[in-house]
Amino acid sequence: MSASTMAGSPGQTETRAIKRSPYPGWFFTPAAIVYTVLFLAPTFASLYFSLTRWTLFDATFIGLDNFAQFLREPFLIKGLINTVIYAVVTSGLKVVVGLLLAVMLTSQIVARGYLRSVIFFPVLVSTVGVGITFTVLMHPTQGMINEGLAIFGITGPGWLTDPNLALYSVALVDVWKGVGLATVIYIAGLVAIPRDYYEAARIDGATPWQNFWYVTLPLCRPATSTVITLSFIGGLRTFDLIWAMTKGGPGFASDTIASVIYKQYQAGFYGLSTAGNVVLFILIAVLVVPLTMFLNRKQGHE
Amino acid sequence: MAGLELKQLRKNYGKVEVIKGIDLTIEHGEFVVFVGPSGCGKSTLLRMIAGLEDISGGELRIGDKVVNAVEPRDRGIAMVFQSYALYPHMTVYDNVGFGLKLARTPKEVRDQKIREAARILQMEHLLDRKPSQLSGGQRQRVAIGRAIVRQPEVFLFDEPLSNLDAALRVDMRMEISKLHNDLGATMIYVTHDQVEAMTLADKIVVLDGGVVQQVGAPIELYQRPANLFVAGFIGSPKMNFVSVSADSVSGDIATVSGPDVVGVPVTLPSRKVAPGDKLTLGVRPHDLVVAASGSIVGRVGLVERLGNETIVNLELPSGASWLAVLEGDQALKRGESLALDVDPAKALLFDDAGQAIPR
Amino acid sequence: MKKRASIIGGAAAIAATFVVFVIPFIFIVLMAFKDRQQSALRDFSWPTGFHLWENVFEVVKTRNWMMITAFINSSIITVVSVTLLVIFAAMVGYVLARRRTRWNGLIEFLILAGLMVPPAVVPTIWLLQGLKLFGTLHGMILVEVAYNLPFSIILYRAFVSTIPRDLDEAAIIDGARPLDVFFRVVLPLLWPVTVTNIVVQSVGIFNDFTNPLYYLPGNANATVQLTLYNFQSQFSTAYNLLFTNILLITIPPLLVFLFFNRQIVAGMTAGAVKG
Ligand SMILES: Nc1ncnc2c1ncn2[C@@H]1O[C@H](COP(=O)(O)OP(=O)(O)OP(=O)(O)O)[C@@H](O)[C@H]1O
Numbered sequence: 015m016s017a018s019t020m021a022g023s024p025g026q027t028e029t030r031a032i033k034r035s036p037y038p039g040w041f042f043t044p045a046a047i048v049y050t051v052l053f054l055a056p057t058f059a060s061l062y063f064s065l066t067r068w069t070l071f072d073a074t075f076i077g078l079d080n081f082a083q084f085l086r087e088p089f090l091i092k093g094l095i096n097t098v099i100y101a102v103v104t105s106g107l108k109v110v111v112g113l114l115l116a117v118m119l120t121s122q123i124v125a126r127g128y129l130r131s132v133i134f135f136p137v138l139v140s141t142v143g144v145g146i147t148f149t150v151l152m153h154p155t156q157g158m159i160n161e162g163l164a165i166f167g168i169t170g171p172g173w174l175t176d177p178n179l180a181l182y183s184v185a186l187v188d189v190w191k192g193v194g195l196a197t198v199i200y201i202a203g204l205v206a207i208p209r210d211y212y213e214a215a216r217i218d219g220a221t222p223w224q225n226f227w228y229v230t231l232p233l234c235r236p237a238t239s240t241v242i243t244l245s246f247i248g249g250l251r252t253f254d255l256i257w258a259m260t261k262g263g264p265g266f267a268s269d270t271i272a273s274v275i276y277k278q279y280q281a282g283f284y285g286l287s288t289a290g291n292v293v294l295f296i297l298i299a300v301l302v303v304p305l306t307m308f309l310n311r312k313q314g315h316e
Numbered sequence: 317m318a319g320l321e322l323k324q325l326r327k328n329y330g331k332v333e334v335i336k337g338i339d340l341t342i343e344h345g346e347f348v349v350f351v352g353p354s355g356c357g358k359s360t361l362l363r364m365i366a367g368l369e370d371i372s373g374g375e376l377r378i379g380d381k382v383v384n385a386v387e388p389r390d391r392g393i394a395m396v397f398q399s400y401a402l403y404p405h406m407t408v409y410d411n412v413g414f415g416l417k418l419a420r421t422p423k424e425v426r427d428q429k430i431r432e433a434a435r436i437l438q439m440e441h442l443l444d445r446k447p448s449q450l451s452g453g454q455r456q457r458v459a460i461g462r463a464i465v466r467q468p469e470v471f472l473f474d475e476p477l478s479n480l481d482a483a484l485r486v487d488m489r490m491e492i493s494k495l496h497n498d499l500g501a502t503m504i505y506v507t508h509d510q511v512e513a514m515t516l517a518d519k520i521v522v523l524d525g526g527v528v529q530q531v532g533a534p535i536e537l538y539q540r541p542a543n544l545f546v547a548g549f550i551g552s553p554k555m556n557f558v559s560v561s562a563d564s565v566s567g568d569i570a571t572v573s574g575p576d577v578v579g580v581p582v583t584l585p586s587r588k589v590a591p592g593d594k595l596t597l598g599v600r601p602h603d604l605v606v607a608a609s610g611s612i613v614g615r616v617g618l619v620e621r622l623g624n625e626t627i628v629n630l631e632l633p634s635g636a637s638w639l640a641v642l643e644g645d646q647a648l649k650r651g652e653s654l655a656l657d658v659d660p661a662k663a664l665l666f667d668d669a670g671q672a673i674p675r
Numbered sequence: 676m677k678k679r680a681s682i683i684g685g686a687a688a689i690a691a692t693f694v695v696f697v698i699p700f701i702f703i704v705l706m707a708f709k710d711r712q713q714s715a716l717r718d719f720s721w722p723t724g725f726h727l728w729e730n731v732f733e734v735v736k737t738r739n740w741m742m743i744t745a746f747i748n749s750s751i752i753t754v755v756s757v758t759l760l761v762i763f764a765a766m767v768g769y770v771l772a773r774r775r776t777r778w779n780g781l782i783e784f785l786i787l788a789g790l791m792v793p794p795a796v797v798p799t800i801w802l803l804q805g806l807k808l809f810g811t812l813h814g815m816i817l818v819e820v821a822y823n824l825p826f827s828i829i830l831y832r833a834f835v836s837t838i839p840r841d842l843d844e845a846a847i848i849d850g851a852r853p854l855d856v857f858f859r860v861v862l863p864l865l866w867p868v869t870v871t872n873i874v875v876q877s878v879g880i881f882n883d884f885t886n887p888l889y890y891l892p893g894n895a896n897a898t899v900q901l902t903l904y905n906f907q908s909q910f911s912t913a914y915n916l917l918f919t920n921i922l923l924i925t926i927p928p929l930l931v932f933l934f935f936n937r938q939i940v941a942g943m944t945a946g947a948v949k950g
């Protein structure tokens with residue numbers, strides 16, 4: 015006895031099963047509550063409070079005045095520009111130095127383990143500790159850096175006291191502390207490149223430089239994109255290192271938006287401080303979204 | 317006690333319907349094998365029975381209970397996965413005993429059941445190992461052991477042997493068969509392997525495109541496939557097909573001809589064919605015999621001489637390619653012309669909708 | 676020939692990294708061994724006497740044993756928030772990886788937003804005050820959890836999707852209820868990524884300075900980072916004490932680094948290679 019069944023019209027006997035999913039939706043709840051209350055809610059609230067003069071007890075709506083002030087006050091504009099400079103300098107240096115270190119550490123060099131540990135360890139050290147240490151080391155007359163330079167007959171600059179230099183000095187320390195992370199990310203990207211590519215390139219007679227330029231660089235682009243995104247966002251948001259080293263000084267020479275936010279908060283200008291937050295948020299959105307789109311675009315033909 | 321009944325069972329993922337209304341009755345203690353091409357819905361159907369996929373429509377009964385909305389653990393089933401799905405962090409002992417532990421079975425009872433299962437499957441020496449320390453065959457034993465201790469009414473297997481090498485597969489196949497005899501439980505088994513299906517099954521269910529094509533005993537499907545799909549799917553090498561039309565019908569015999577064949581007689585007691593009907597003739601490669609006056613003539617292509625039999629690729633006049641498996645060793649030359657014949661009782665006819673014309 | 680080049684290159688690299696990366700740490704250690712007078716010179720010289728224990732003792736007892744309180748506070752914050760983070764993030768990552776719903780897109784967007792958007796501090800303070808949590812360890816812990824959830828969830832989600840779903844299903848057939856599947860089958864298998872999470876987040880939270888600065892004002896609930904920051908002005912003439920303090924708070928990350936180097940690197944580079 016053989017039966018052959020032809021399909022009837024679909025869905026005529028809908029008996030929706032009322033079985034529970036084995037993956038309970040309430041697993042989201044604890045995280046969702048904490049995240050909503052302490053992150054999402056304040057973020058949305060900031061959109062309103064940035065439009066007010068605010069004492070924490072009552073808020074007077076003043077429209078876009080806070081933002082207008084941001085664009086008027088020279089020291090606030092300075093902070094805005096500094097933030098971008100800082101982010102560009104730190105992420106740029108981390109990409110270049112991180113990639114070079116990673117290439118070095120994936121080659122046949124001796125003492126790889128030692129080098130990797132030494133470069134990575136500062137990532138784990140307290141930023142405040144690093145900041146204080148380098149403030150001492152960068153002292154114009156008694157700091158070890160300038161004393162070291164003096165041995166070679168070089169008169170070192172006032173790293174943190176020269177208004178034109180302070181921001182870059184802090185950025186340099188940021189790179190010192192953070193390049194280890196960029197390096198390990200690049201190492202992970204480099205070891206994932208199949209050896210075949212290098213062998214093919216060698217058969218084609220590529221020089222080491224061509225190898226680097228035409229094989230390594232394009233193929234570790236995911237790593238580059240991660241490093242840039244991470245360190246660029248990090249750079250835009252940096253507060254602790256700047257605060258530990260210069261407090262935005264001398265004057266306002268090394269202020270960034272994050273330090274301005276803190277200063278306004280300390281001074282009791284809560285509305286203005288919150289507006290700074292929104293400005294930083296907008297800045298990140300405006301710079302990072304196109305940046306990631308650019309970094310993750312489909313790779314064209316070489 | 318625990319047979320199964322599927323009534324117009326359906327499954328859709330969003331708009332796509334993958335199981336299109338399946339009716340099937342499985343008796344208690346039967347060994348049923350689902351076969352069909354990849355993607356036809358075998359696993360989906362099995363998982364619906366297990367309770368791992370929601371049922372979109374229709375009714376599923378296990379025993380005398382409708383189980384559409386019953387949790388898997390209350391369906392009286394156990395399942396063996398293709399990937400074995402052993403818990404990597406537990407020993408074999410704990411893997412086998414996990415279900416009992418969840419059911420809060422007392423420790424002594426649990427221990428006794430685990431050891432019993434281990435004895436049946438001859439894996440007592442493996443109980444303290446982790447899955448990563450086992451070979452493929454041993455893992456499969458553990459997976460089966462895990463199913464046995466639950467003493468289910470219905471065992472479900474989804475291609476359990478496909479990750480094993482050929483020799484081991486034969487051993488495990490016999491062991492599963494033996495297990496079925498010993499336990500007397502209902503077993504539903506999904507496979508790609510024809511030999512597994514033919515040797516294990518009491519009943520084979522052929523699926524295609526989410527629809528049951530035919531249900532029956534293995535030999536019945538082989539000898540009397542319900543349609544072109546089943547005819548082509550069951551049996552290896554595949555059945556040969558050619559379009560023909562009926563010349564004449566006299567007595568039990570219909571004679572058919574086509575561009576490639578002339579006057580092939582086919583036994584057809586039901587006489588459901590009228591002269592002029594457009595039909596498809598199906599002949600199994602094993603049913604072809606060399607005959608000088610044969611009604612099927614083609615040019616010899618590739619010849620594989622295996623000693624006990626000879627497999628011949630035959631090019632028919634229209635360019636269609638047939639396969640013949642001939643008895644004994646035949647020294648045929650490429651390019652020579654070969655005439656074949658078929659026992660009228662073994663040739664099959666299908667109507668233009670692809671349905672077999674019943675005998 | 677090639678080998679020699681690699682040895683020379685290696686030696687140069689060792690020398691360069693030693694100057695750039697190791698000397699600052701040696702400087703910290705040397706300073707912590709010096710007495711006040713010698714440390715005031717702030718030069719790279721051998722300590723004239725062994726003053727480490729005196730320095731440690733003095734740092735610890737400053738401001739009424741503030742250091743001890745701070746270490747306790749930091750430990751509480753770190754341990755509790757990492758515990759909560761691991762549990763909450765594992766739950767979310769698990770369901771997010773396993774269950775496809777129309778909410779997934781939104782949830783993933785919120786997670787990415789959490790990685791990018793800087794927290795709005797003053798509104799958060801205002802909210803914490805409303806909840807009577809401002810300036811308390813509880814509040815600080817919840818803030819750390821909220822800010823670090825996205826990263827942990829991403830780690831967990833990526834790892835859960837490498838665990839075959841068959842295992843969940845085998846457990847379900849074996850009679851496991853949803854909580855059994857999670858706690859008895861999946862969670863034990865998540866151990867490697869849990870270690871990574873614990874290590875990375877502990878270091879981050881222990882070293883956090885900005886958030887305690889905003890949300891834990893005052894001395895009662897100071898953390899070690901805040902204490903160090905405050906000592907900076909107090910010890911401005913006692914560099915030996917300042918650097919002893921730095922040395923002390925560098926020890927926990929150093930221990931973590933020595934024992935969990937691999938997991939940290941794995942956690943921090945997660946997601947860098949895919950794409
Ligand atoms: N979660 C899903 N969402 C959408 N479609 C699915 C899903 N799972 C399965 N399908 C589709 O359902 C059909 C049946 O799949 P199923 O796994 O049952 O096939 P199968 O017969 O077991 O195939 P195989 O022999 O390859 O294992 C396939 O076409 C598949 O693409």
Ligand SMILES: [Mg+2]
Nearest residue numbers: 358359360474
């Ligand atoms: Mg399947």
